[in-house]
Amino acid sequence: MKRTLAALAVCAGALLGTVSAAQAITLSISGSSANYNLPNNFSLSSETGLATGTTVKRLTGGGLALDTAGWLTFSYLGSEASNHNEFKFSVGGTTIFDNTSSTNTATTIYQSAAGLLSFLFKDATVGSSISNQGTSNVYLNSIALFKETATSWIILFNDTCDCDKDYDDLAVRVQAYSRDPSIPAAVPVPGALPLLASGLIGVGLMARKRRKAA
Known part of the structure; x- marks a missing residue:
């Protein structure tokens, strides 16, 4: 017994x-932005799931921000550009994605505090760059955002080439997690199981x- x-x-x-x-975690725009409809020459519809005419948010002084500390996974979606463009995390930081590379793999980074995401796009051909919450030069060298969910956004870059205003010169998806996504989550216990255990x-x-x- x-x-x-x-x-x-x-x-x-x-x-x-x-x-x-x-715990809940959220990505949102902090500061100013303006609506912009993707033009007919936007060429990354299959890669991003965004059709021409889709309304995105062009940053005009605002930036993408995290409401609490958490993990951020950046995924390369594509690029249609003659210029050499790069995506970096942290100003002056290591290049995560390069549109001239064939090995752009997803990268997860821990952000230790709430606030603006520290990323930037660089047009390496001309040497110009723009950071999250940086001042966009109308359409040249600027950033637009599309909200998929509260924790997933698509980031679109328009470089300094020809002022085509298409925002397909480099596209990245960022997803936020309250826990390390590389560690499998445990399955929550259904509410009836404690009663069964007591029985x-x-x-x-x-x-x-x-x-x-x-």
Whole structure:
């Protein structure tokens, strides 16, 4: 009986074990932006899922911000540009994506505090760059954003070449997570399982009492 009770206790403990729910995390524009409809010459529809005519937010002094510390995964979506363009995390930081490279792999970075994301686009051909919340030069060398969900945005860059205003010179998706996405999440315990665990313990105790009474 002692072994049975011990087994029941272990089972109950496993059933009652839960992982605390992940705290909410949100990406949003902090500051000013302006609506802009992607033109007919936007050529990354298949890569981004954005059709021509889609309304995006062109940054006009604002920037993409995280409401709490968390993990950010950046994914390269594509580029249609004759200029050599780069995407960097942190001003002067290491290049994450390069439109002349064939090995642009997704990168996850931890941002230790709420606030603006520290990224920039660089037009390496002419040497100009623009950072998140940087001042856009109308359409030349500027950034536009599209919100997919509260935790996923597409970032579009328009470089300094020819003023085509197409925002397809480099496209990146950023996704925010409250926990490290490389670590598999534990499955939450359904609400009925604690009751089942309590029932198993109760059955074990009743069986023990009956044995003692006999």
